[in-house]
Amino acid sequence: MKKHANSIDVARRAGVSQTTVSFVLNNRRDHAISPETRQRVLDAAKELRYRSNRLSHGIFRGRTGLIGVIIPPRPDDYYLKLLVGVSDECVRNGSRILLTYPSGSDSGTPDPLQALIEFRVDGVVYIWEEDESSDRVAWLQELVEKEVPCVIVDDRSHADIVDCFVSDDIAESRAAVTGLLKACHRDLAHLSAGNSVSTAADRRQGYIDAMVAAGVEDVTATIRGQSYLPDQGARAAQEILKMIPRPTAIFAANDILAAEMLKAAQRVGLNCPEDFALIGYGNTSIAKALDLTSVDQNPEEIGRQAVKRLIERMADRSLPPITRTMKSRLIERNSTAKSQADRASTELETTDAN
Amino acid sequence: MKKHANSIDVARRAGVSQTTVSFVLNNRRDHAISPETRQRVLDAAKELRYRSNRLSHGIFRGRTGLIGVIIPPRPDDYYLKLLVGVSDECVRNGSRILLTYPSGSDSGTPDPLQALIEFRVDGVVYIWEEDESSDRVAWLQELVEKEVPCVIVDDRSHADIVDCFVSDDIAESRAAVTGLLKACHRDLAHLSAGNSVSTAADRRQGYIDAMVAAGVEDVTATIRGQSYLPDQGARAAQEILKMIPRPTAIFAANDILAAEMLKAAQRVGLNCPEDFALIGYGNTSIAKALDLTSVDQNPEEIGRQAVKRLIERMADRSLPPITRTMKSRLIERNSTAKSQADRASTELETTDAN
DNA sequence: CTGAAAGCGCTTACAG
DNA sequence: CTGAAAGCGCTTACAG
Numbered sequence: 036m037k038k039h040a041n042s043i044d045v046a047r048r049a050g051v052s053q054t055t056v057s058f059v060l061n062n063r064r065d066h067a068i069s070p071e072t073r074q075r076v077l078d079a080a081k082e083l084r085y086r087s088n089r090l091s092h093g094i095f096r097g098r099t100g101l102i103g104v105i106i107p108p109r110p111d112d113y114y115l116k117l118l119v120g121v122s123d124e125c126v127r128n129g130s131r132i133l134l135t136y137p138s139g140s141d142s143g144t145p146d147p148l149q150a151l152i153e154f155r156v157d158g159v160v161y162i163w164e165e166d167e168s169s170d171r172v173a174w175l176q177e178l179v180e181k182e183v184p185c186v187i188v189d190d191r192s193h194a195d196i197v198d199c200f201v202s203d204d205i206a207e208s209r210a211a212v213t214g215l216l217k218a219c220h221r222d223l224a225h226l227s228a229g230n231s232v233s234t235a236a237d238r239r240q241g242y243i244d245a246m247v248a249a250g251v252e253d254v255t256a257t258i259r260g261q262s263y264l265p266d267q268g269a270r271a272a273q274e275i276l277k278m279i280p281r282p283t284a285i286f287a288a289n290d291i292l293a294a295e296m297l298k299a300a301q302r303v304g305l306n307c308p309e310d311f312a313l314i315g316y317g318n319t320s321i322a323k324a325l326d327l328t329s330v331d332q333n334p335e336e337i338g339r340q341a342v343k344r345l346i347e348r349m350a351d352r353s354l355p356p357i358t359r360t361m362k363s364r365l366i367e368r369n370s371t372a373k374s375q376a377d378r379a380s381t382e383l384e385t386t387d388a389n
Numbered sequence: 390m391k392k393h394a395n396s397i398d399v400a401r402r403a404g405v406s407q408t409t410v411s412f413v414l415n416n417r418r419d420h421a422i423s424p425e426t427r428q429r430v431l432d433a434a435k436e437l438r439y440r441s442n443r444l445s446h447g448i449f450r451g452r453t454g455l456i457g458v459i460i461p462p463r464p465d466d467y468y469l470k471l472l473v474g475v476s477d478e479c480v481r482n483g484s485r486i487l488l489t490y491p492s493g494s495d496s497g498t499p500d501p502l503q504a505l506i507e508f509r510v511d512g513v514v515y516i517w518e519e520d521e522s523s524d525r526v527a528w529l530q531e532l533v534e535k536e537v538p539c540v541i542v543d544d545r546s547h548a549d550i551v552d553c554f555v556s557d558d559i560a561e562s563r564a565a566v567t568g569l570l571k572a573c574h575r576d577l578a579h580l581s582a583g584n585s586v587s588t589a590a591d592r593r594q595g596y597i598d599a600m601v602a603a604g605v606e607d608v609t610a611t612i613r614g615q616s617y618l619p620d621q622g623a624r625a626a627q628e629i630l631k632m633i634p635r636p637t638a639i640f641a642a643n644d645i646l647a648a649e650m651l652k653a654a655q656r657v658g659l660n661c662p663e664d665f666a667l668i669g670y671g672n673t674s675i676a677k678a679l680d681l682t683s684v685d686q687n688p689e690e691i692g693r694q695a696v697k698r699l700i701e702r703m704a705d706r707s708l709p710p711i712t713r714t715m716k717s718r719l720i721e722r723n724s725t726a727k728s729q730a731d732r733a734s735t736e737l738e739t740t741d742a743n
Numbered sequence: 744c745t746g747a748a749a750g751c752g753c754t755t756a757c758a759g
Numbered sequence: 760c761t762g763a764a765a766g767c768g769c770t771t772a773c774a775g
Contacts, residue, residue: 041753042753068761086506088753092754138480144481154443323645324678408747409745423745442769448751449750449768
């Protein structure tokens with residue numbers, strides 16, 4: 036038995052031509068087909084469990100129904116949610132995801148781009164991350180040259196040539212920190228990831244903006260940390276605990292760093308939210324597990340919107356590149372739950388001297 | 390300008406036939422090609438930035454280089470790691486991942502299987518999860534019927550028809566619990582997910598085995614919980630805290646449940662590891678964030694091995710189905726760190742009466 | 744050592 | 760209302 040029936044098999048069985056089969060199965064209006072013929076074809080297809088071969092279809096139509104996704108290999112559930120959003124919107128468009136991880140030319144493995152181009156993907160969702168190698172930029176250029184529609188997620192440094200989707204990290208960080216200030220916190224600190232990635236830099240900037248707006252001097256003295264890596268974060272967290280006066284509220288650049296902050300604090304007998312408020316970023320499963328207030332970037336929606344734009348671009352390649360800054364929002368949990376009234380009264384007492 | 394050069398373009402440029410181009414580019418030994426011709430073809434290909442069209446290639450060869458992956462849409466980093474392993478091994482084999490999420494026929498969207506078959510994937514990695522709908526089983530049957538090589542991950546209830554890869558949940562749970570018993574814990578409890586999924590049932594079984602082996606009577610009285618859902622887990626955790634005597638060690642069916650256990654305990658002023666030991670499952674980012682001892686299933690390796698087997702099966706479809714139980718291992722962290730000596734001495738005192 | 748021709752499974756003008 | 764034929768970009772016997 037042949038593995039798959041083809042359109043000729045269906046045609047033979049229905050007693051019609053391959054052409055007719057194609058018209059019926061693709062619902063072509065061009066040439067009307069008599070209802071009986073139509074039904075015969077449909078029956079034959081069902082009997083033979085016929086499934087159109089999308090490779091052949093793709094070759095001819097010049098549209099494969101494959102969307103390439105380049106995704107960082109890091110186990111962060113942000114990416115998993117992003118993928119779900121991307122897939123959702125792809126399926127709605129009759130497409131499917133060809134998933135690839137970046138792996139440099141150095142590693143001896145073929146780069147993801149080669150695969151994406153060889154499979155003639157209709158478009159690419161490029162999820163950016165910090166990376167020393169310059170391969171990424173070269174890949175991007177090849178995509179642009181080959182005129183493969185492309186949208187970048189999580190970076191906007193190439194906004195001049197492709198569509199970019201980023202979160203409103205600066206604004207949302209500023210808002211979160213402003214919230215801490217409004218809740219009468221005086222001594223804040225930021226557990227940062229430095230400039231390792233644009234998201235880290237943006238979150239740091241938001242923190243600085245809010246602090247400056249509140250009239251705080253020498254803001255940078257309240258910032259520690261250069262990387263998202265847990266070990267480095269743990270060290271920076273310890274430094275924060277040694278600040279004088281000790282911060283009563285800490286804004287971390289992501290949930291992993293917030294978790295390190297919490298661990299470091301517990302080790303010296305400090306608890307959250309009793310002794311300090313803490314805000315993380317990403318609203319990952321870690322935030323839920325720790326009952327941690329965190330910024331949710333709504334990655335599913337980012338994924339959906341990115342694909343939506345990609346599809347627009349596939350239809351009209353001449354569209355000018357746009358950058359969209361997606362709205363995040365703060366999810367409040369126990370780590371910032373110490374009642375404002377409590378603190379306000381304490382503050383009043385201690386500020387009586389003023 | 391044409392979007393992609395094809396093999397005819399290359400042939401023309403190199404002044405040879407399409408056949409020769411094909412032979413050179415596929416490194417065929419059948420017909421030796423003169424070094425000069427060879428070089429001319431290679432040069433022409435490079436100049437035109439030629440990338441073979443894998444769709445055409447796939448049609449003819451009957452091998453597309455596409456591996457279908459069906460994955461649950463849940464944001465658990467276990468899946469992300471599994472995917473990395475799967476991709477790794479695929480790339481090593483010159484294949485790429487076609488990623489799909491299950492979404493029932495009810496939802497109006499085409500089922501993933503249709504896509505996988507239409508794209509003529511060479512094989513399928515089917516990552517199982519609990520699901521009320523019977524679609525999954527129907528899909529599996531269609532795969533088997535169409536003779537699409539398939540391996541299931543995380544379930545072994547179809548071991549008679551396809552290859553299955555599961556973790557050694559029973560054994561590893563038993564070992565973890567035995568470890569708690571050896572550390573002189575007397576009053577244990579299990580925060581379970583009931584029989585909602587086979588993994589949950591297996592972990593529960595491992596707990597029971599260890600307890601029975603230690604001579605504990607009425608083990609089921611020390612088990613609470615029916616689901617991996619956080620809310621239900623939180624309730625079950627509260628029940629565990631009300632047990633008399635209060636457990637000094639708790640084995641949770643996964644990290645999310647362990648986190649709920651921790652939150653519930655903290656709410657009543659109990660701390661880990663001072664007041665009780667806690668073990669989770671999955672070694673997710675949650676375990677790292679909480680400094681939680683947890684069982685690592687090594688999902689990357691599971692993914693790699695599953696694909697390895699799939700490739701064997703692609704080469705020889707008559708292989709009998711096998712089930713492989715992959716080795717996990719306990720990662721010890723702070724949640725079980727209370728020194729054994731401490732407890733041992735306490736235990737000796739309190740058990741003097743015996 | 745190299746090429747002309749047939750074919751993979753599909754779609755699409757075109758003709759009847 | 761329907762079909763024969765050419766074509767998408769590739770590979771593979773086969774012939775020279």
